[in-house]
Amino acid sequence: MSAQREMKEKNPWHTPATIIITVIGVIAIVALVTVAVLQNKPLPKKYKYGIVLDAGSSHTALYIYGWPAEKVNDTGRVVQVHSCKVKGPGISSYASAPLNAGESLKVCMLEAKDQVPSKRHQETPLYLGATAGMRLLNIENSTASDGVFQAVSQALQTSPFSFQGARIISGQEEGAFGWVTVNYLDDRLKQGLETTGALDLGGASTQISFVSDNYDGSESPKNSVTFRLYGNDYNLYTHSFLCYGKDQVLRMTLAHQTQSGPATVLDPCFHRGYTAIKNYTVLYDTPCVSDRKPQPAPASFNHTGTGDFQECQRVVRNVFNFTDCKYSRCSFNGVFQPSLQGPFGAFSAYYFVMNFLNLTDTSTPLEDVKKKITNYCATPWEQIKEQYPHIKQKYLAEYCFSGTYIITLLTEGYNFTSENYPNIKFIKKIKDSDAGWTLGYMLNLTNMIPAEAPDKPPLPHGGYVSIVTIIAILLFVLIIFSLRPIWPRCSKRPQII
Ligand SMILES: Nc1nc2c(ncn2[C@@H]2O[C@H](COP(=O)(O)OP(=O)(O)OP(=O)(O)O)[C@@H](O)[C@H]2O)c(=O)[nH]1
Numbered sequence: 001m002s003a004q005r006e007m008k009e010k011n012p013w014h015t016p017a018t019i020i021i022t023v024i025g026v027i028a029i030v031a032l033v034t035v036a037v038l039q040n041k042p043l044p045k046k047y048k049y050g051i052v053l054d055a056g057s058s059h060t061a062l063y064i065y066g067w068p069a070e071k072v073n074d075t076g077r078v079v080q081v082h083s084c085k086v087k088g089p090g091i092s093s094y095a096s097a098p099l100n101a102g103e104s105l106k107v108c109m110l111e112a113k114d115q116v117p118s119k120r121h122q123e124t125p126l127y128l129g130a131t132a133g134m135r136l137l138n139i140e141n142s143t144a145s146d147g148v149f150q151a152v153s154q155a156l157q158t159s160p161f162s163f164q165g166a167r168i169i170s171g172q173e174e175g176a177f178g179w180v181t182v183n184y185l186d187d188r189l190k191q192g193l194e195t196t197g198a199l200d201l202g203g204a205s206t207q208i209s210f211v212s213d214n215y216d217g218s219e220s221p222k223n224s225v226t227f228r229l230y231g232n233d234y235n236l237y238t239h240s241f242l243c244y245g246k247d248q249v250l251r252m253t254l255a256h257q258t259q260s261g262p263a264t265v266l267d268p269c270f271h272r273g274y275t276a277i278k279n280y281t282v283l284y285d286t287p288c289v290s291d292r293k294p295q296p297a298p299a300s301f302n303h304t305g306t307g308d309f310q311e312c313q314r315v316v317r318n319v320f321n322f323t324d325c326k327y328s329r330c331s332f333n334g335v336f337q338p339s340l341q342g343p344f345g346a347f348s349a350y351y352f353v354m355n356f357l358n359l360t361d362t363s364t365p366l367e368d369v370k371k372k373i374t375n376y377c378a379t380p381w382e383q384i385k386e387q388y389p390h391i392k393q394k395y396l397a398e399y400c401f402s403g404t405y406i407i408t409l410l411t412e413g414y415n416f417t418s419e420n421y422p423n424i425k426f427i428k429k430i431k432d433s434d435a436g437w438t439l440g441y442m443l444n445l446t447n448m449i450p451a452e453a454p455d456k457p458p459l460p461h462g463g464y465v466s467i468v469t470i471i472a473i474l475l476f477v478l479i480i481f482s483l484r485p486i487w488p489r490c491s492k493r494p495q496i497i
Protein backbone atom coordinates (compact mmCIF):
# COMPACT_ATOMS: atom_id res chain seq x y z
CA MET A 1 0.00 0.00 0.00
CA SER A 2 1.51 3.31 -1.00
CA ALA A 3 2.04 6.11 1.49
CA GLN A 4 -0.55 8.19 -0.38
CA ARG A 5 -3.19 5.50 -0.09
CA GLU A 6 -2.36 5.14 3.58
CA MET A 7 -3.01 8.85 4.12
CA LYS A 8 -6.40 8.66 2.39
CA GLU A 9 -7.39 5.72 4.45
CA LYS A 10 -6.43 7.54 7.63
CA ASN A 11 -8.40 10.70 6.69
CA PRO A 12 -11.81 9.97 5.13
CA TRP A 13 -12.29 13.74 4.24
CA HIS A 14 -9.61 13.47 1.61
CA THR A 15 -11.57 11.41 -0.86
CA PRO A 16 -11.92 13.07 -4.33
CA ALA A 17 -15.71 13.36 -3.84
CA THR A 18 -15.50 15.27 -0.56
CA ILE A 19 -12.75 17.57 -1.83
CA ILE A 20 -14.80 18.44 -4.92
CA ILE A 21 -17.94 18.98 -2.83
CA THR A 22 -16.06 21.14 -0.32
CA VAL A 23 -14.57 23.29 -3.09
CA ILE A 24 -17.98 23.65 -4.80
CA GLY A 25 -19.55 24.51 -1.43
CA VAL A 26 -16.97 27.22 -0.65
CA ILE A 27 -17.31 28.67 -4.16
CA ALA A 28 -21.11 28.66 -3.76
CA ILE A 29 -20.89 30.50 -0.42
CA VAL A 30 -18.44 33.07 -1.77
CA ALA A 31 -20.61 33.57 -4.85
CA LEU A 32 -23.81 33.92 -2.85
CA VAL A 33 -22.31 36.33 -0.34
CA THR A 34 -20.74 38.39 -3.15
CA VAL A 35 -24.08 38.61 -4.94
CA ALA A 36 -25.77 39.59 -1.68
CA VAL A 37 -23.20 42.27 -0.92
CA LEU A 38 -23.41 43.77 -4.40
CA GLN A 39 -27.16 43.48 -4.74
CA ASN A 40 -28.89 46.82 -4.09
CA LYS A 41 -25.55 48.38 -3.16
CA PRO A 42 -25.15 52.04 -4.22
CA LEU A 43 -23.02 52.43 -7.31
CA PRO A 44 -19.73 53.98 -6.32
CA LYS A 45 -19.92 57.79 -6.61
CA LYS A 46 -21.74 58.24 -9.90
CA TYR A 47 -23.07 61.78 -9.85
CA LYS A 48 -25.53 63.47 -12.14
CA TYR A 49 -25.82 67.21 -12.69
CA GLY A 50 -28.32 69.82 -13.79
CA ILE A 51 -27.73 73.53 -14.51
CA VAL A 52 -30.22 76.39 -14.19
CA LEU A 53 -29.60 80.00 -15.18
CA ASP A 54 -31.74 82.44 -13.19
CA ALA A 55 -32.09 85.40 -15.53
CA GLY A 56 -33.41 87.95 -13.03
CA SER A 57 -34.21 91.59 -13.64
CA SER A 58 -31.08 92.86 -11.90
CA HIS A 59 -28.62 90.08 -12.74
CA THR A 60 -28.22 86.50 -13.94
CA ALA A 61 -26.93 83.69 -11.74
CA LEU A 62 -25.94 80.16 -12.71
CA TYR A 63 -26.59 77.25 -10.34
CA ILE A 64 -25.21 73.74 -10.71
CA TYR A 65 -27.04 70.98 -8.86
CA GLY A 66 -25.71 67.50 -8.27
CA TRP A 67 -27.10 64.24 -6.94
CA PRO A 68 -26.01 60.61 -6.61
CA ALA A 69 -27.29 58.86 -9.74
CA GLU A 70 -29.16 56.06 -7.99
CA LYS A 71 -31.00 58.12 -5.37
CA VAL A 72 -33.04 60.54 -7.44
CA ASN A 73 -36.27 60.03 -5.53
CA ASP A 74 -34.83 60.84 -2.16
CA THR A 75 -35.78 64.23 -0.80
CA GLY A 76 -32.85 66.43 0.13
CA ARG A 77 -30.54 64.49 -2.17
CA VAL A 78 -30.16 67.13 -4.84
CA VAL A 79 -27.85 69.87 -3.63
CA GLN A 80 -26.27 72.98 -5.07
CA VAL A 81 -22.67 72.17 -5.93
CA HIS A 82 -21.68 75.50 -7.46
CA SER A 83 -23.01 78.96 -8.26
CA CYS A 84 -21.72 81.78 -10.44
CA LYS A 85 -22.91 85.37 -10.56
CA VAL A 86 -22.87 86.76 -14.10
CA LYS A 87 -21.07 90.11 -14.32
CA GLY A 88 -23.21 93.03 -15.45
CA PRO A 89 -26.95 93.67 -15.46
CA GLY A 90 -29.86 91.30 -16.15
CA ILE A 91 -30.42 90.08 -19.72
CA SER A 92 -33.39 92.43 -20.21
CA SER A 93 -30.94 95.36 -20.09
CA TYR A 94 -29.38 94.13 -23.34
CA ALA A 95 -32.53 94.82 -25.40
CA SER A 96 -30.66 97.13 -27.78
CA ALA A 97 -27.53 94.92 -28.02
CA PRO A 98 -28.80 91.35 -27.58
CA LEU A 99 -25.54 89.66 -28.65
CA ASN A 100 -23.91 91.11 -25.53
CA ALA A 101 -26.50 89.28 -23.41
CA GLY A 102 -25.22 85.95 -24.80
CA GLU A 103 -21.62 87.10 -24.42
CA SER A 104 -22.19 88.03 -20.76
CA LEU A 105 -22.94 84.39 -19.87
CA LYS A 106 -19.63 83.05 -21.21
CA VAL A 107 -17.54 83.34 -18.01
CA CYS A 108 -20.05 81.43 -15.89
CA MET A 109 -20.52 78.82 -18.64
CA LEU A 110 -16.76 78.21 -18.66
CA GLU A 111 -16.86 77.80 -14.89
CA ALA A 112 -19.66 75.26 -15.31
CA LYS A 113 -17.53 73.32 -17.80
CA ASP A 114 -14.81 73.03 -15.16
CA GLN A 115 -17.19 72.10 -12.38
CA VAL A 116 -19.06 69.28 -14.13
CA PRO A 117 -16.86 66.28 -15.03
CA SER A 118 -16.43 66.25 -18.82
CA LYS A 119 -17.87 62.75 -19.25
CA ARG A 120 -21.15 64.07 -17.77
CA HIS A 121 -21.38 67.21 -19.95
CA GLN A 122 -23.57 65.73 -22.67
CA GLU A 123 -26.16 64.29 -20.32
CA THR A 124 -26.37 67.42 -18.11
CA PRO A 125 -29.55 69.42 -18.78
CA LEU A 126 -29.17 73.20 -18.97
CA TYR A 127 -32.15 75.52 -18.51
CA LEU A 128 -32.55 79.28 -18.57
CA GLY A 129 -35.56 80.80 -16.85
CA ALA A 130 -36.17 84.55 -17.04
CA THR A 131 -38.29 86.43 -14.53
CA ALA A 132 -39.75 89.90 -14.11
CA GLY A 133 -37.18 91.90 -16.11
CA MET A 134 -37.97 89.91 -19.25
CA ARG A 135 -41.71 89.94 -18.43
CA LEU A 136 -41.56 93.72 -18.45
CA LEU A 137 -39.46 93.87 -21.62
CA ASN A 138 -41.89 91.48 -23.28
CA ILE A 139 -44.80 93.79 -22.36
CA GLU A 140 -42.90 96.85 -23.55
CA ASN A 141 -41.33 95.44 -26.72
CA SER A 142 -41.85 91.78 -27.53
CA THR A 143 -39.56 91.91 -30.59
CA ALA A 144 -36.72 93.07 -28.36
CA SER A 145 -37.38 90.30 -25.83
CA ASP A 146 -37.43 87.70 -28.65
CA GLY A 147 -34.08 89.06 -29.82
CA VAL A 148 -32.57 88.67 -26.35
CA PHE A 149 -33.83 85.07 -26.08
CA GLN A 150 -32.43 84.27 -29.52
CA ALA A 151 -29.02 85.60 -28.55
CA VAL A 152 -28.80 83.81 -25.19
CA SER A 153 -30.11 80.57 -26.72
CA GLN A 154 -27.45 80.75 -29.43
CA ALA A 155 -24.74 81.23 -26.81
CA LEU A 156 -26.01 78.35 -24.67
CA GLN A 157 -26.36 75.98 -27.62
CA THR A 158 -22.62 76.19 -28.16
CA SER A 159 -22.02 74.84 -24.64
CA PRO A 160 -21.29 71.12 -24.24
CA PHE A 161 -24.37 70.67 -22.04
CA SER A 162 -27.80 69.49 -23.09
CA PHE A 163 -29.52 72.87 -23.57
CA GLN A 164 -33.26 72.53 -22.90
CA GLY A 165 -34.38 76.04 -23.80
CA ALA A 166 -34.66 79.61 -22.51
CA ARG A 167 -38.06 81.04 -21.58
CA ILE A 168 -39.91 83.47 -19.35
CA ILE A 169 -41.29 81.58 -16.37
CA SER A 170 -44.69 82.72 -15.12
CA GLY A 171 -45.08 84.49 -11.79
CA GLN A 172 -47.04 81.46 -10.60
CA GLU A 173 -44.15 79.13 -11.44
CA GLU A 174 -41.68 81.49 -9.80
CA GLY A 175 -43.70 81.51 -6.56
CA ALA A 176 -44.53 77.81 -6.54
CA PHE A 177 -40.99 76.59 -7.34
CA GLY A 178 -39.53 78.87 -4.66
CA TRP A 179 -41.87 77.13 -2.21
CA VAL A 180 -40.84 73.68 -3.53
CA THR A 181 -37.14 74.56 -3.11
CA VAL A 182 -37.51 75.69 0.49
CA ASN A 183 -39.56 72.67 1.54
CA TYR A 184 -37.47 70.17 -0.42
CA LEU A 185 -34.23 71.39 1.17
CA ASP A 186 -35.84 71.34 4.61
CA ASP A 187 -36.92 67.69 4.04
CA ARG A 188 -40.53 68.66 4.72
CA LEU A 189 -42.15 67.16 1.63
CA LYS A 190 -41.24 63.49 1.96
CA GLN A 191 -42.07 63.44 5.62
CA GLY A 192 -45.42 65.20 5.12
CA LEU A 193 -44.48 67.84 7.73
CA GLU A 194 -46.10 71.28 8.05
CA THR A 195 -44.68 73.30 5.16
CA THR A 196 -42.85 76.64 5.19
CA GLY A 197 -44.25 79.54 3.17
CA ALA A 198 -41.91 81.31 0.72
CA LEU A 199 -41.39 85.07 0.39
CA ASP A 200 -39.17 86.17 -2.50
CA LEU A 201 -38.31 89.82 -3.12
CA GLY A 202 -36.61 90.48 -6.45
CA GLY A 203 -35.74 93.66 -8.27
CA ALA A 204 -38.89 93.77 -10.42
CA SER A 205 -41.40 91.39 -8.80
CA THR A 206 -42.18 89.78 -5.49
CA GLN A 207 -43.80 86.44 -4.66
CA ILE A 208 -45.72 85.03 -1.71
CA SER A 209 -46.58 81.30 -1.50
CA PHE A 210 -47.97 79.26 1.38
CA VAL A 211 -50.35 76.49 2.33
CA SER A 212 -53.38 77.61 4.32
CA ASP A 213 -55.82 75.04 5.77
CA ASN A 214 -58.86 77.23 5.16
CA TYR A 215 -57.98 77.73 1.47
CA ASP A 216 -59.20 75.25 -1.14
CA GLY A 217 -58.36 77.27 -4.23
CA SER A 218 -61.98 77.91 -5.25
CA GLU A 219 -62.17 81.60 -4.29
CA SER A 220 -59.39 82.64 -6.67
CA PRO A 221 -58.30 79.70 -8.86
CA LYS A 222 -55.53 81.69 -10.56
CA ASN A 223 -53.72 81.85 -7.20
CA SER A 224 -53.93 78.13 -6.66
CA VAL A 225 -51.34 75.47 -7.50
CA THR A 226 -51.90 71.86 -6.54
CA PHE A 227 -49.11 69.35 -6.12
CA ARG A 228 -49.01 65.69 -5.24
CA LEU A 229 -45.53 65.02 -3.89
CA TYR A 230 -44.32 61.85 -2.16
CA GLY A 231 -47.95 60.75 -1.68
CA ASN A 232 -49.09 64.03 -0.05
CA ASP A 233 -51.49 66.54 -1.62
CA TYR A 234 -50.71 70.24 -1.33
CA ASN A 235 -52.99 73.09 -2.23
CA LEU A 236 -50.67 76.03 -2.49
CA TYR A 237 -51.67 79.68 -2.54
CA THR A 238 -49.25 81.76 -4.60
CA HIS A 239 -49.12 85.23 -6.07
CA SER A 240 -46.48 87.21 -7.91
CA PHE A 241 -46.78 91.00 -7.91
CA LEU A 242 -45.19 92.33 -11.08
CA CYS A 243 -43.57 95.76 -10.48
CA TYR A 244 -43.35 95.13 -6.71
CA GLY A 245 -39.69 94.12 -6.68
CA LYS A 246 -37.65 96.69 -4.80
CA ASP A 247 -36.12 98.45 -7.83
CA GLN A 248 -39.47 98.98 -9.52
CA VAL A 249 -41.15 100.11 -6.29
CA LEU A 250 -38.36 102.65 -5.85
CA ARG A 251 -39.21 103.97 -9.32
CA MET A 252 -42.92 103.99 -8.45
CA THR A 253 -42.29 106.05 -5.30
CA LEU A 254 -40.09 108.45 -7.26
CA ALA A 255 -42.76 108.66 -9.96
CA HIS A 256 -45.29 109.48 -7.27
CA GLN A 257 -43.04 112.28 -6.02
CA THR A 258 -42.37 113.71 -9.48
CA GLN A 259 -45.92 113.95 -10.79
CA SER A 260 -45.71 117.70 -11.20
CA GLY A 261 -42.34 117.49 -12.95
CA PRO A 262 -40.32 119.30 -10.25
CA ALA A 263 -36.66 120.21 -10.57
CA THR A 264 -35.95 119.01 -7.00
CA VAL A 265 -37.45 116.09 -5.10
CA LEU A 266 -37.07 116.00 -1.31
CA ASP A 267 -37.18 112.26 -0.68
CA PRO A 268 -37.68 110.99 2.92
CA CYS A 269 -36.48 107.49 1.87
CA PHE A 270 -32.91 108.75 1.33
CA HIS A 271 -30.44 110.06 3.92
CA ARG A 272 -30.00 113.71 4.74
CA GLY A 273 -27.01 114.94 2.77
CA TYR A 274 -27.68 112.53 -0.12
CA THR A 275 -28.08 114.22 -3.44
CA ALA A 276 -27.97 113.04 -7.06
CA ILE A 277 -29.10 114.24 -10.48
CA LYS A 278 -31.63 111.81 -11.99
CA ASN A 279 -32.91 111.67 -15.54
CA TYR A 280 -36.70 111.73 -16.08
CA THR A 281 -36.52 109.60 -19.24
CA VAL A 282 -34.50 106.88 -17.49
CA LEU A 283 -36.77 106.92 -14.42
CA TYR A 284 -39.95 106.50 -16.45
CA ASP A 285 -38.54 103.94 -18.88
CA THR A 286 -40.45 100.95 -17.49
CA PRO A 287 -44.06 99.79 -17.94
CA CYS A 288 -44.47 99.98 -14.14
CA VAL A 289 -44.53 103.81 -14.30
CA SER A 290 -44.39 104.84 -17.98
CA ASP A 291 -48.05 105.94 -18.06
CA ARG A 292 -47.42 108.44 -15.26
CA LYS A 293 -44.63 110.43 -16.87
CA PRO A 294 -45.34 114.15 -16.40
CA GLN A 295 -45.85 115.94 -19.72
CA PRO A 296 -43.87 117.99 -20.40
CA ALA A 297 -41.10 116.89 -18.07
CA PRO A 298 -37.74 118.56 -17.55
CA ALA A 299 -34.70 116.51 -18.53
CA SER A 300 -33.64 115.80 -14.99
CA PHE A 301 -34.35 116.45 -11.32
CA ASN A 302 -32.30 116.86 -8.21
CA HIS A 303 -32.90 113.88 -5.93
CA THR A 304 -32.26 115.00 -2.35
CA GLY A 305 -32.69 112.94 0.82
CA THR A 306 -34.41 114.03 4.05
CA GLY A 307 -34.09 110.71 5.96
CA ASP A 308 -37.43 110.20 7.69
CA PHE A 309 -38.81 106.64 8.08
CA GLN A 310 -42.39 107.66 8.89
CA GLU A 311 -42.57 110.04 5.95
CA CYS A 312 -40.93 107.42 3.75
CA GLN A 313 -43.57 104.89 4.78
CA ARG A 314 -46.27 107.41 3.84
CA VAL A 315 -44.75 107.74 0.36
CA VAL A 316 -44.31 103.96 -0.01
CA ARG A 317 -47.97 103.33 0.99
CA ASN A 318 -49.02 105.16 -2.18
CA VAL A 319 -47.84 102.28 -4.36
CA PHE A 320 -50.45 99.97 -2.78
CA ASN A 321 -54.18 99.97 -3.35
CA PHE A 322 -55.71 98.79 -0.08
CA THR A 323 -59.33 99.62 -0.88
CA ASP A 324 -60.50 97.49 -3.82
CA CYS A 325 -61.24 93.86 -2.96
CA LYS A 326 -63.95 91.66 -4.46
CA TYR A 327 -62.94 88.63 -2.38
CA SER A 328 -63.50 87.71 1.27
CA ARG A 329 -60.02 89.08 1.99
CA CYS A 330 -57.19 90.64 0.01
CA SER A 331 -53.54 91.53 0.37
CA PHE A 332 -53.46 94.61 -1.90
CA ASN A 333 -54.34 95.73 -5.43
CA GLY A 334 -57.51 93.60 -5.24
CA VAL A 335 -55.52 90.36 -5.00
CA PHE A 336 -57.06 87.56 -2.95
CA GLN A 337 -54.99 86.23 -0.05
CA PRO A 338 -56.12 83.61 2.52
CA SER A 339 -55.15 84.03 6.16
CA LEU A 340 -51.43 83.64 6.79
CA GLN A 341 -50.37 80.31 8.22
CA GLY A 342 -47.22 78.60 9.45
CA PRO A 343 -43.57 79.57 9.32
CA PHE A 344 -42.19 81.58 6.38
CA GLY A 345 -38.77 81.77 4.76
CA ALA A 346 -37.97 85.20 3.25
CA PHE A 347 -35.08 85.27 0.78
CA SER A 348 -33.37 87.26 -2.03
CA ALA A 349 -33.62 91.01 -1.30
CA TYR A 350 -35.53 90.35 1.95
CA TYR A 351 -32.32 88.74 3.18
CA PHE A 352 -29.82 91.21 1.64
CA VAL A 353 -31.60 94.18 3.19
CA MET A 354 -32.53 92.75 6.59
CA ASN A 355 -29.08 91.23 6.95
CA PHE A 356 -27.42 94.58 6.29
CA LEU A 357 -29.73 96.28 8.81
CA ASN A 358 -28.96 93.55 11.39
CA LEU A 359 -32.63 92.60 11.51
CA THR A 360 -32.59 88.93 10.50
CA ASP A 361 -33.29 87.92 14.09
CA THR A 362 -37.09 88.03 14.08
CA SER A 363 -37.28 87.75 17.83
CA THR A 364 -36.70 91.51 17.60
CA PRO A 365 -40.22 92.92 18.17
CA LEU A 366 -41.72 94.62 15.15
CA GLU A 367 -41.78 97.96 16.97
CA ASP A 368 -38.02 97.71 17.58
CA VAL A 369 -37.47 96.81 13.93
CA LYS A 370 -39.22 100.04 12.94
CA LYS A 371 -37.12 101.99 15.48
CA LYS A 372 -33.90 100.59 14.01
CA ILE A 373 -34.95 101.50 10.47
CA THR A 374 -35.96 104.94 11.72
CA ASN A 375 -32.47 105.41 13.16
CA TYR A 376 -30.78 104.16 10.02
CA CYS A 377 -32.83 106.50 7.81
CA ALA A 378 -32.10 109.43 10.14
CA THR A 379 -28.32 108.91 9.97
CA PRO A 380 -26.69 111.51 7.68
CA TRP A 381 -25.33 110.24 4.36
CA GLU A 382 -21.74 111.35 5.13
CA GLN A 383 -21.77 109.28 8.31
CA ILE A 384 -23.21 106.22 6.53
CA LYS A 385 -20.49 106.38 3.86
CA GLU A 386 -17.80 106.63 6.55
CA GLN A 387 -19.30 103.77 8.53
CA TYR A 388 -19.48 101.37 5.56
CA PRO A 389 -16.61 102.29 3.23
CA HIS A 390 -16.53 98.85 1.58
CA ILE A 391 -20.19 98.60 0.59
CA LYS A 392 -21.34 99.71 -2.86
CA GLN A 393 -22.78 103.22 -2.50
CA LYS A 394 -25.77 102.35 -4.69
CA TYR A 395 -26.79 99.61 -2.23
CA LEU A 396 -25.91 101.74 0.78
CA ALA A 397 -28.09 104.66 -0.30
CA GLU A 398 -31.10 102.40 -0.83
CA TYR A 399 -31.25 100.40 2.43
CA CYS A 400 -33.42 103.06 4.13
CA PHE A 401 -35.96 102.87 1.30
CA SER A 402 -35.68 99.05 1.01
CA GLY A 403 -36.09 98.43 4.76
CA THR A 404 -39.13 100.72 4.80
CA TYR A 405 -40.63 98.98 1.77
CA ILE A 406 -40.05 95.50 3.24
CA ILE A 407 -41.77 96.36 6.53
CA THR A 408 -44.67 98.06 4.73
CA LEU A 409 -45.10 95.16 2.28
CA LEU A 410 -45.04 92.54 5.06
CA THR A 411 -47.29 94.30 7.55
CA GLU A 412 -49.67 96.41 5.46
CA GLY A 413 -49.46 94.45 2.19
CA TYR A 414 -49.51 90.84 3.39
CA ASN A 415 -51.00 91.60 6.83
CA PHE A 416 -48.25 90.21 9.08
CA THR A 417 -48.82 91.48 12.63
CA SER A 418 -46.50 91.84 15.62
CA GLU A 419 -47.80 88.37 16.68
CA ASN A 420 -46.93 86.44 13.52
CA TYR A 421 -43.99 88.55 12.31
CA PRO A 422 -41.63 86.29 14.33
CA ASN A 423 -42.80 83.37 12.11
CA ILE A 424 -40.68 84.87 9.31
CA LYS A 425 -37.09 83.70 8.99
CA PHE A 426 -34.81 85.77 6.75
CA ILE A 427 -32.68 83.23 4.94
CA LYS A 428 -30.10 83.11 2.19
CA LYS A 429 -29.29 79.42 2.08
CA ILE A 430 -30.69 76.16 3.38
CA LYS A 431 -28.03 73.48 3.95
CA ASP A 432 -25.59 75.23 1.55
CA SER A 433 -28.11 75.60 -1.31
CA ASP A 434 -29.49 79.05 -2.17
CA ALA A 435 -33.18 79.63 -1.52
CA GLY A 436 -34.90 80.57 -4.80
CA TRP A 437 -37.04 79.12 -7.58
CA THR A 438 -34.25 77.45 -9.59
CA LEU A 439 -33.91 74.17 -7.68
CA GLY A 440 -37.70 73.58 -7.63
CA TYR A 441 -37.80 74.37 -11.36
CA MET A 442 -35.13 71.79 -12.15
CA LEU A 443 -36.64 69.12 -9.86
CA ASN A 444 -39.93 69.59 -11.70
CA LEU A 445 -38.50 69.50 -15.23
CA THR A 446 -36.40 66.43 -14.52
CA ASN A 447 -39.32 64.66 -12.76
CA MET A 448 -37.23 64.19 -9.67
CA ILE A 449 -40.04 64.50 -7.14
CA PRO A 450 -42.39 61.53 -7.51
CA ALA A 451 -46.14 61.96 -6.92
CA GLU A 452 -46.21 58.86 -4.76
CA ALA A 453 -43.91 57.90 -1.90
CA PRO A 454 -41.28 55.54 -3.34
CA ASP A 455 -41.59 51.89 -2.22
CA LYS A 456 -39.18 51.11 0.54
CA PRO A 457 -37.21 47.85 0.21
CA PRO A 458 -38.66 45.40 2.81
CA LEU A 459 -35.19 44.89 4.29
CA PRO A 460 -32.15 47.12 4.54
CA HIS A 461 -29.08 46.05 2.58
CA GLY A 462 -27.45 44.39 5.63
CA GLY A 463 -30.57 42.27 6.09
CA TYR A 464 -30.22 40.79 2.60
CA VAL A 465 -26.57 39.98 3.17
CA SER A 466 -27.26 38.20 6.49
CA ILE A 467 -30.12 36.12 5.08
CA VAL A 468 -28.18 34.97 2.02
CA THR A 469 -25.10 34.14 4.16
CA ILE A 470 -27.17 32.03 6.58
CA ILE A 471 -28.86 30.17 3.69
CA ALA A 472 -25.45 29.50 2.09
CA ILE A 473 -24.02 28.10 5.34
CA LEU A 474 -27.10 25.93 5.91
CA LEU A 475 -26.86 24.61 2.34
CA PHE A 476 -23.23 23.75 2.82
CA VAL A 477 -23.88 21.95 6.11
CA LEU A 478 -26.78 20.11 4.47
CA ILE A 479 -24.53 18.93 1.60
CA ILE A 480 -21.89 17.70 4.04
CA PHE A 481 -24.47 15.81 6.08
CA SER A 482 -26.04 14.31 2.98
CA LEU A 483 -22.62 12.74 2.19
CA ARG A 484 -22.43 10.91 5.53
CA PRO A 485 -23.69 7.55 4.17
CA ILE A 486 -20.60 7.41 1.87
CA TRP A 487 -18.14 7.92 4.74
CA PRO A 488 -18.15 4.40 6.22
CA ARG A 489 -17.43 2.94 2.77
CA CYS A 490 -14.51 5.27 2.30
CA SER A 491 -12.99 4.75 5.70
CA LYS A 492 -11.27 1.74 7.16
CA ARG A 493 -11.80 2.36 10.77
CA PRO A 494 -10.22 -0.19 13.12
CA GLN A 495 -12.91 -2.69 14.14
CA ILE A 496 -13.51 -3.12 17.81
CA ILE A 497 -14.21 -6.75 18.41
N1 LIG B 1 -27.62 94.75 -0.83
C1 LIG B 1 -27.56 93.85 -1.77
N2 LIG B 1 -28.48 93.90 -2.72
C2 LIG B 1 -28.41 92.98 -3.69
C3 LIG B 1 -27.42 91.97 -3.71
N3 LIG B 1 -27.63 91.20 -4.79
C4 LIG B 1 -28.71 91.72 -5.41
N4 LIG B 1 -29.17 92.80 -4.75
C5 LIG B 1 -30.31 93.64 -5.07
O1 LIG B 1 -31.48 93.02 -4.52
C6 LIG B 1 -32.56 93.11 -5.43
C7 LIG B 1 -33.09 91.77 -5.72
O2 LIG B 1 -32.08 91.01 -6.28
P1 LIG B 1 -32.45 89.62 -6.90
O3 LIG B 1 -33.19 88.82 -5.93
O4 LIG B 1 -31.22 89.06 -7.50
O5 LIG B 1 -33.48 90.10 -8.04
P2 LIG B 1 -33.66 89.55 -9.51
O6 LIG B 1 -33.76 88.08 -9.45
O7 LIG B 1 -32.63 90.12 -10.39
O8 LIG B 1 -35.07 90.21 -9.90
P3 LIG B 1 -36.47 89.51 -10.25
O9 LIG B 1 -36.42 89.21 -11.70
O10 LIG B 1 -37.49 90.53 -9.91
O11 LIG B 1 -36.58 88.29 -9.41
C8 LIG B 1 -32.05 93.90 -6.61
O12 LIG B 1 -32.40 95.24 -6.40
C9 LIG B 1 -30.55 93.74 -6.55
O13 LIG B 1 -29.89 94.86 -7.09
C10 LIG B 1 -26.46 91.97 -2.67
O14 LIG B 1 -25.57 91.13 -2.61
N5 LIG B 1 -26.57 92.95 -1.72
Ligand SMILES: [Ca+2]
Pocket (backbone or CB within 6 Å): 056, 057, 131, 201, 202, 203, 348
Ligand atom coordinates in the same frame (compact mmCIF):
# COMPACT_ATOMS: atom_id res chain seq x y z
CA1 LIG C 1 -35.35 86.63 -8.63
